[in-house]
Structures are given as structure tokens and as C-alpha cells.
Amino acid sequence: MKYPEKNHSNGFHNRKEIKFPYNTNSDWRNYLKIQLNEINEKSLEIDCHKWFLSCSDIQELKIILESRGHKLNFIRSQLPETVVSAFNVSLRAELTIEESQQDQKDPLQSVEIKKDNSHYPLFHQGTLRSGDRLESEGDLFVFGDVNPGAMVSAKGSIMIWGRLLGIAHAGKAGNSKAKISALQLIPLQLRIAEKIARGPEEKPLSGMAEQAEIKEGRIVINPLQTSEVITSI
């Protein structure tokens, strides 16, 4: 009982990571403020697991932390969209897969990734030019354009924050649930699992993100629904 204060503070005040509340319907702002009362560490990592945070949410999160004298250092999330939001406000972020969620029923989740945690999604920033090839053992995220003549492939789904003008092959090991989405989808060729489709003849309207998937044995392209991106991964 020589240093009671120190014992008391151990593992609590020096915590570096804050986890968002498990209930995704609750108010994370209040929750966060209460958590912050008990933390001294300046630079913080936030795990927002299943929470979907937009760019403005993350900005708000940043401001809350900064008003309390903390610095938002890193974001972990199980949603690719939250990771994308974080990238867009130039934060470091990582997509994680939660172990306990692995055997959940969601039928749309891609098989390879669920069963093998080593196959993390691959993030690539920058334009892929003619002749370039990018392969992922899991999902693939490209922040930039995929130019004609370039090819991207993944065992899981492919999401392109830019234009897809080249060739994309999702579910290359045979996962026909994989999807390909892009801000502008004007590919030369799309491949999902064993199916191959030529790109559309006419240009789609710009400003409409689209998604390709297999429906009734054919590759079809539809306007992108945000909820679908989440379930596809």
C-alpha cells in the first residue's frame, strides 16, 4: 500500500484507445465525452467497430477530441465506408474484422475473408495506368482511377473511389457474391468469379456511383446503394 494512487490509475488513465458504444443506436458523442473524463493520454486511437461515420461525423469526432486537448491519431472500423471517410479527412485508418462476428448468418458476406483473417483488404492510393496490375487476397479498395489497360483483381469485392476504365475481376477464386463498385463504372471488361462481361457501350451519367454483381447468372450493373456496399464486404 505504498503507492495507492498509482495502483488505482493503472490501465485506466493511460489508455490510448477508446471503443465506441456497442449499441450503434446510442449517442456516441455523449458516450465519448464521458470516456474522455477518465483519459489522460494525448494521442488517441478510436475503434468505431460497426459504426458508420461520415466525413462530417469524423470531423466532429476530431473537434470533440481536440476541445479536450487530445489528438485523433488512428481510426479502426469494421466498415470500409468509415475507413474511406477517415481517409477523406486525411486520417490514418484501418479496416478490421471482428473474430466473434465470424460465424454470423449474413449470407452476403464473402467466404474467403470470413474464414481467413490473414486476408486483409488491400488499399491502394493513386492512379493505376495501362499495364499495371493489382491483386488482393481479400477485398480491394482503390483510391484513384483504374485506367484502360490496367487490371485489378481480388478474391473479395472491389471498390474504386474513382473511375473504373480498365478490367476488374472480383471473386477471382470463385466467390460469386463478390461485387465491383466504382464512382464511375465504364470498364473494358468486368469479371466476377467465372462470369465475364464486356463493359457498357454507352457512357453512364457522371456523378452516379454504380455497382456490378451477379444476378440470375449474369453480371448486372445498378446504381450503387450505400447499404449494399456494407453488406458485400
Add this chain to the structure above:
Amino acid sequence: MAKETRVILICSGKGGVGKTTLTANLGIALARQGKKTAVLDADFGLRNLDLLLGLENRIVYTAQEVLEESCRLDQALVKHKQEANLSLLPAGNPRMLDWLKPEDMKKIVEMVSELFDFVLIDCPAGVEDGFKNAVAASKEAIVVTNPEVSAVRDADRVIGLLNSNGIKPIQLVLNRVRPKMMASQEMLSVDDVTDILALPLLGLVLEDEQVIVSTNRGEPLTLSGSNSPAARCYSNIVLRLQGEEVPLIDPSKEGSSIGDKFRRLMQTKIF
């Protein structure tokens, strides 16, 4: 060395888009502004920069002899007959295809850099050995392309390779632009090309019959101070290369008739 010599690679991937013509014209235009300029023909398998400059009959030695130390560098440099500031150095002899290595090219460019303000390297077409040699010796690059799908595709590939070799900056020259065809949307537009290649546009060069005439005569357009469309474009490029702000030619305003303008207006989407 007090000043930094600019070593600029002029490449395209695809052949016949106008690398050599651009090299010759930029070389002459730079020299006319008093810059000591060397043009290096790295396309030694099928060399023709000497033809364009009208220097074919003056070549005695090449970079190869310099490296073998069988002649001095100043013996191999061919001074242009009218523009004393411009010299040509052929990289090699068409008969010897496999002597040159990236290190050789680096060495020769370093030697030439000592003597000049600008070194322009005329890169061979393709992305094989000749290209690799030329890239090894360069600091910055100008990618030449035409408003054609195949030329743009090859340029894209080349830009990727230049990027991975740390060449910076890379600028774009869009060659053989036909304003009428662009206006009637029969040709890729400037935006179509820059959209894909995502490079700063150093300049447009308008399609010009005078280029063919001057090529055959061995007197680059910029030499005579001609005021033909392409010549104006070349001199603008040279100014921009030295950091001057010169507005780009708007192909939609160049030589288009009222009919073209009206057609374009009809095709403009309102939304």
C-alpha cells in the same frame, strides 16, 4: 556546377506521334533563345533526328566512340550549321544494337550536362531496352501523344513506368491536334486525353502540313522563325518549359467555321 542542367526525356510509347519532330523543334527554339542545348538521339537503332536537323552528313563519331575513348566528346558533338547553340549527339550506330547499357547512357549524359543548359533526349518508341536506357539518364520528361486511343493508351503505360522510375516532373504535349475534328467530336478532345493521363499539359501542337515540308527539308519549323500554326505552338511550349505563363491555344477557336461553332452549341449538354 553553378547551374542545374535540365535533362529532359521526350518519349511517347507509340511510334510516329512526333517525338523526334518535337525534339528537333524544341532544340532549335531553345537554342534561338540563347540556351546552350544538346539533343541526344537515343533512338540509335532507327535514328533520324540527324535527318530532321539536316545534319546527317556531318556525323563522324557517336557517343559509343566517346565511351570507348576513341574520340573526345567535342568531336562527337555535331554543331548545327545555323544555330551554334545547338549540338546533336547520336547515341550510336544503327549497326550496333546491343552495346548500350543504362550506365553508359547515364555516363554520357553526365558528360554532356557539363557543357549545356538543356539536354533533350529523343527516346525510341516502345518500352524495352532503348526506353530503359533513356529513362536511366533523365531527370524530367515530356510525354508526347496524339488524340488517338492507341497513342493515349501507350502514353499511359509510359507515364506509369516513368513514375516508378522517379522521373519528375512529367508533362504532356498533345500533338497533331485538328481543331475541326475536335470541334465536331470526331476526335478525342483535349479533356478526354488529360482526363485519362492526369498530367499537366505543357502544350498543344496543331496539325500542320508545314511540319512535313520542313521535315523533308531537314530544317525544323522553328529554325526559320516561321509563323505557321505548329511553329507558334512549339515556341509556346519552349516558353512554358522555362516557367513562363503562356495561355494554351483553344482548339475550338482555331480555324473553326461558324457552322462548327453552331454544331458544337447544339451538342453542348445543358445539365
